[in-house]
Amino acid sequence: MVNAIYAMKNYPIMMVNAFVSPLAFLIVLTLVSRGALFGVAVIGGLIMALTSSGLSLQGDLVHFKVDFKLQDMVVSSPTTAFIYLFGMAISELIYYLPGIAVLLAMAFINLKFGLFPTLQVTGAMILMFVLATALGFMLSTHISDIMESWAVTGVVSILLSTIPPVYYPITYIPLPYRYAAYLSPTTYAAQIAQQAMGYIHFPQVTIDIDWIVLIGVSVVLLLISVKKTRWREI
Amino acid sequence: MNGRLECNSIIKQYKDGRTALKSVTFDIKLSGIFALIGRNGAGKTTLVRILATELLPTSGMASLDGNDIIRDAKNVREIMAIVPQEARPIQWMTPRQTIISSLLWRGFGYGDSRKRADDVLDQFGLTGYKDKPNRFLSGGIKRKMLVATALASEARIIFLDEPTTGLDPISRKELWDVLNEQKKKRFIFLTTHYLEEAEALADSIGILENGELLAIGTMEELRSKVRYPYTVRVNGGMDLTSIAGVVIQENGGYQQIMTSKEEAYSISKRLIQNGVTFSISPVSLNDIFFFFAKRRVDGEKE
Ligand SMILES: Nc1ncnc2c1ncn2[C@@H]1O[C@H](COP(=O)(O)OP(=O)(O)OP(=O)(O)O)[C@@H](O)[C@H]1O
């Protein structure tokens, strides 16, 4: 965790990056849709910020492991894999915190919805964060080269952030293609959030299924991550 | 809790089929300094990583203070710290931040970490660098800083994989002093290519070659294993085949032979008569190393 604070203290550009990246999409989308999609984009930005922090965790961990042998040093110390994961995830989150704070502020000022939708949106966001982080951590322990890590990031981020309709309502995608979006857990999170805010109107059953799928996928991915994490090399 | 490092028939075959360790067995006390020497690719790093619970052996077992490195990995990890061979400090942190954050990771409180960091930086003569980002430091200073990071912790077992590679002679001596001080409180397992370093620092020494542990023991024990107490180094080509001893090194310029006291005496007489320059010295770790390495090669030829 201190790592991130030290990083920002010593490299202010990281702070700027933390503000800029989630906001860029938001601005583009709001302009393109002439404000109509502002709410979707704000919430989409939040979900994306949390998901990408999990993805960039993978890249950072590979970098630390390969270039600095940090994983070796941590393995041979009282620090457990879980504490390492937890600390690094929090520190990764800190990078995104400024952006998240701005998005949250915007959401509070501009969007009005009740307690229950807020809880739903928050729940979906937290699930995505946990899922992406665990996945990123597991992948990082298997990757032995930073180039490989970039490739993996490319593939996973297409799955988690390019395909899914996070920044616009899912109904914008014509039907046969819409099924492709359901390959990504992010889609379910976005759908839950968009429904909660009233941007889309699916039958309640669909949303219930979304929750089941999202939680199910998260649990499965978490289990895979825990089982397949290669803490000690072979 | 037996205060020993036991290693029993450790074999490591990497995924690509390469056998890096061929049944390594030894048993040493967990105190003082143990130095593992061996040429590039001998398997030193592989052995260190296995003992430090970073790498699974293909077969065999090892334990530190009675804790199995596989079954009781958690207990072992509680009491150790390592500086891997290729470790580098994180570029954008300063030495002080690096040490503090590593201590925080180990579970120290912030105040305690700060104090320990300042103490160890002082001990290593690094106080002047403590607030400079690591990327501005020279290679040797970075290396020293990493060793300081491991020694700042409470760990009783410290693994240092080539801690003095890249250090200038004076820094190396300074690090030796620190390690000599530290070994009173903890066990230090280091690898090195500098034979004089092993000789100067280590309470016991292991010679690893091509995945095999050729010899292990104190300097005295190693000396007694080679039987010959003296090394004669002769400049220029002179026929030494008639002498009872072992030729350990030969090249155009000189020959080096290990031999007994009597032979050393008679050779020197002959060499003086022939006007050949030479020197005689007690067997050094260098000679012992070449003796074992050569014996292995000769053994293979037969
Ligand atoms: N990850 C790996 N996969 C396959 N082979 C490996 C791997 N790491 C090391 N080796 C091989 O195992 C052997 C021992 O390597 P190791 O790094 O343990 O040697 P070393 O004694 O530490 O050498 P050096 O003095 O150069 O550091 C070498 O032949 C090396 O090529």
Ligand SMILES: [Mg+2]
């Ligand atoms: Mg090595």
